[in-house]
Amino acid sequence: MTMAETVAPPSSTAAAIALDDAYAAHNYAPLPVVAASARGAWITDVEGRRYLDCLAAYSAVNFGHHNEEIIATAHRQLDAVTLVSRAFHSDRLGPFCAALAQLCGKDMVLPMNSGAEAVESGIKVARKWGADVKSVPAGMANIIVADKNFHGRTISIVSFSSDESARGGFGPFTPGFRSVPFGDSDAVAAAIDEHTVAVLVEPIQGEAGIIVPPDDYLPRLRALCTENNVLLIADEIQSGLARTGQTFACDHWGVVPDIYLLGKALGGGVVPLSAVVADRSVLGVLNPGEHGSTFGGNPLAAAIGTTVVEILQRGEFQSRSAELGLHLHARLRALIGHGVLAVRGMGLWAGVDVDTRLGTGKQLSLALAKRGVLVKDTHGSTLRFAPPLVITAEEIDWAIEQFASALDEAGR
Numbered sequence: 001m002t003m004a005e006t007v008a009p010p011s012s013t014a015a016a017i018a019l020d021d022a023y024a025a026h027n028y029a030p031l032p033v034v035a036a037s038a039r040g041a042w043i044t045d046v047e048g049r050r051y052l053d054c055l056a057a058y059s060a061v062n063f064g065h066h067n068e069e070i071i072a073t074a075h076r077q078l079d080a081v082t083l084v085s086r087a088f089h090s091d092r093l094g095p096f097c098a099a100l101a102q103l104c105g106k107d108m109v110l111p112m113n114s115g116a117e118a119v120e121s122g123i124k125v126a127r128k129w130g131a132d133v134k135s136v137p138a139g140m141a142n143i144i145v146a147d148k149n150f151h152g153r154t155i156s157i158v159s160f161s162s163d164e165s166a167r168g169g170f171g172p173f174t175p176g177f178r179s180v181p182f183g184d185s186d187a188v189a190a191a192i193d194e195h196t197v198a199v200l201v202e203p204i205q206g207e208a209g210i211i212v213p214p215d216d217y218l219p220r221l222r223a224l225c226t227e228n229n230v231l232l233i234a235d236e237i238q239s240g241l242a243r244t245g246q247t248f249a250c251d252h253w254g255v256v257p258d259i260y261l262l263g264k265a266l267g268g269g270v271v272p273l274s275a276v277v278a279d280r281s282v283l284g285v286l287n288p289g290e291h292g293s294t295f296g297g298n299p300l301a302a303a304i305g306t307t308v309v310e311i312l313q314r315g316e317f318q319s320r321s322a323e324l325g326l327h328l329h330a331r332l333r334a335l336i337g338h339g340v341l342a343v344r345g346m347g348l349w350a351g352v353d354v355d356t357r358l359g360t361g362k363q364l365s366l367a368l369a370k371r372g373v374l375v376k377d378t379h380g381s382t383l384r385f386a387p388p389l390v391i392t393a394e395e396i397d398w399a400i401e402q403f404a405s406a407l408d409e410a411g412r
């Protein structure tokens with residue numbers, strides 16, 4: 001193909017997929033849907049078909065596709081300044097960090113880009129805090145994590161993954177992590193020693209299938225960390241920023257971690273923007289030259305992030321997720337015994353285990369896509385429903401009707 005043929009956006013599904021297959025690394029197995037535009041909770045494909053987005057880019061599009069307030073900020077900032085690197089100040093960084101710190105009830109923000117970078121940065125901060133504040137001897141620090149975690153894809157992060165497909169062939173791995181069963185605070189208590197610097201958990205495990213821990217888990221982790229002078233790090237990259245019906249999933253249990261890791265929706269579905277948020281006693285361990293990122297906290301991302309924080313301060317999306325989440329969960333639970341085995345989650349975030357006799361999660365995702373509903377399977381037989389929080393009750397009803405008839409058809 002000539003350059004002219006490859007750079008024009010393809011106008012058919014088959015042509016777009018062929019081009020992806022030929023030139024994009026095969027590290028994903030996407031559904032055969034080729035997005036061309038999107039508004040609110042709806043995606044339109046290259047052939048004009050419309051789909052109800054029930055994935056929201058893994059919660060990165062919490063506030064809806066093309067959210068007008070966010071897009072207006074992006075336009076304004078595109079015309080002002082987009083990138084200066086941290087070699088200079090910008091007039092957008094301070095307001096963003098101040099707003100986000102305030103939202104989190106913390107002192108300081110370390111802005112990064114992807115979620116994995118926020119996790120890596122959180123790990124570095126915890127180790128440096130261990131060295132400088134807790135006086136853990138060099139090279140001895142350990143961090144306790146949860147089995148079946150998902151925190152991203154870098155070498156250090158996959159070093160403590162329990163998913164073999166995330167690890168196979170990627171060694172050697174980073175030492176210093178201890179993995180114990182999720183939801184088991186006794187196991188965390190048993191794993192803590194004098195060299196433990198942090199406990200790192202997703203408050204609700206996302207990629208594992210929207211696993212909600214027992215009610216005493218996070219409060220107990222909070223108490224254990226405080227008693228043992230260990231940092232509690234909450235990876236709220238997928239669970240945070242209104243997804244579960246609260247600003248942070250930790251809020252459901254009244255737990256305040258020492259470090260919040262944020263990403264995805266922080267960038268408003270427009271730019272990659274992530275952050276480590278903590279008090280000065282923790283983030284203050286970083287000195288010039290010890291950590292950084294060329295794009296971290298760039299003016300475009302900072303402006304968008306500030307608008308996202310303003311939206312969250314109003315609380316409307318938290319309320320929508322809480323109210324519509326009850327509706328979504330009630331409708332999904334009504335399908336138990338009709339092809340659905342179990343429903344978990346909080347707010348507009350549901351993990352649905354389907355009866356494998358009706359097909360795999362992937363097969364049901366494909367059947368749903370044909371009916372105009374986009375969901376994502378995980379772990380073989382779990383479907384994830386995580387629509388943009390702008391979705392309406394009627395749209396939820398329509399998606400559930402499509403799901404019910406896809407299950408019905410698969411059972412025939």
Ligand SMILES: Cc1ncc(COP(=O)(O)O)c(C=O)c1O
Nearest residue numbers: 114115116150151152206237238
């Ligand atoms: C809880 C959690 N942490 C970290 C990440 C990694 O984020 P990113 O894909 O932006 O690197 C994800 C992505 O799904 C996630 O769900």
